[in-house]
Amino acid sequence: MSPFGSLVSLLALPAVVGGLIYFLRPWPRLPHMLAAAAGVVVAGVLRSFPVGAQTELIGRSLTLTAEGKGVLLAALGALVLCNGLLVLRPSLGLFASSSLVAFSLLALASCIENLTIGAMLLLAGGGAAALSLGEPKRPTGGVQYLTALTVGCLALAYGATAMEAAGEAGSRPGFVAVAAASGLLLGLVPFGFWELSLGVDAYLPAAAFISLALKPAALLLVWRCSQQFAWLGETLFPDLLLLAAAATVAYCSYRAAIAASAQECAAALVQGQFALLVPSLLPALGATALAPTTMIAFTARILPLVLLQLGWPSLLAIERRAGQAVLATLACLAMAGLPATPLFPVYATLALSLPRAARFGGLVAALCIGAGIACARLALNPAADHRREREQALPLAAIAFVAAATVAVGLHPQLLATYLQLR
């Protein structure tokens, strides 16, 4: 046990704080400030917990693995950054409370050893995150997201149960269920069409938080499934995942290039970015622990993604000026892994360490081409839906701050390793 208390108390603390700050909504900035502060405190205490710390929750074992800790720290980073930025332009929705509650549930899902219960907690966490989707004109994206999340989590729970019952012999229905669940939860083609609707329809910080907290947690569960049932790595599962990831990147690159609005373009690029995580994970499926590089790959996406998803549509929605155009281009290129951005060292390391790096390089290049065309198109033709994007626009100073932080972390990649306690 840590000197700061048990793991369960720490993971449940954000949910308690989230419940309490719900009542502070008459003061719009206060919930975001408190949520960001709670995130900083929990991240600080979580870093003091040793990897392998164990505890029990109603008779079930909870273990803080190295990979789980990386995912939780990434989610906390996203929570702090999103809520911190929203202090400047507070939302009327439930983002502050629901992001904290969702974090607690996703954290329990990442730490609990039973995969079936983990999938159910992931579903609950995703549902809680959906409470912060906001009030756009149409709820299509939200309904599609909830459907994909529910069916995906239930399929994962069923797959884990079926494979556990089958043992070493393997289970074909279990394999199909886990493959379908991976596609649905990670937003991979042909199951991932919901994600673009969510990116267009949802409140931007909520979409960013779902990308940065829910997807890594889902990816961790899929990876744990492949660890627990090693035969899964010897089936078509890795090839299917790679094929789906490649198709997703190509589709997202195309959608970004033809996007009518900046928000749609940002959603396509974000979806493509997370599909790029899959090939980096494949060598670890069913074999070894997640490489430290993969943990940095989770975390390195936080700043570019928040910059892109919050900043870029806002920048293009306001008046076009030279400084805004520079920041917008930086946001786009940061997602593509420009030198001096956090994703550049990740891509460089993956290019050197992945068994078939050319394929990975090809996927990155495909996304870069789509992003480049989108950048040029949107710079020449301003966003179509000005009013909607102006409503969500953040102050320029806030976006400049995130951009500066992106470059700073890109120039000093050891900061991420220090945050994750890898060195």
Add this chain to the structure above:
Amino acid sequence: MNAALQWLARFALGVSQQAILIASLVVGLGIIVSNSEALLVLCLLGVYLLIGTVLSAIASAELALAVILAGVFVALIMQFTAADLRSRRSHGPVGRRYYALSALLGFFAMWAAFSVASRSRGLLLPQLIALWLGLAALEVLLTTRAPFKATVALLTLIGCSLLYYAGSTAEASLFVIGAMALASFAVALAASQLALWPGARGEQ
């Protein structure tokens, strides 16, 4: 509490398998065909009562009571959402094509469930009910665009997976039921917010 548990156990023993099967058919068809929020909430409550009755027979009365209580709370959330929806807009006429398509797909779902049941002789009643209600829920998810009806289908799907899990594995603990109830609450709350958005559409 003990009296409620004893009553539930006696009730589960007293109800025949045929009655449970017929009730599940009625509830599943109700979810597929109905477009009225009140009827959908009633069907959702029926799903939870069915699951509780079956669980009482195959697992324990405590778990069954937990499921029924969770179901009552989820149905209450959906009932409040339905009341709010009714006060906001009036129902337009629903096309006959929608009813015809729903009924046709519902028939196919029933045919598929009972074909699987007749082919695999080891399929037990809980699994058959879970399969039928799960197919009905999937059929609704494929055909509807209304957030409220989609939510009822999603909650039915979660309930079916709970029944399947309890019926096919030896492990049916209060923790699993609790995790599924938590997931149902979260989905119901999120979806009721989605359904109450000003732009939420129906099948019309």
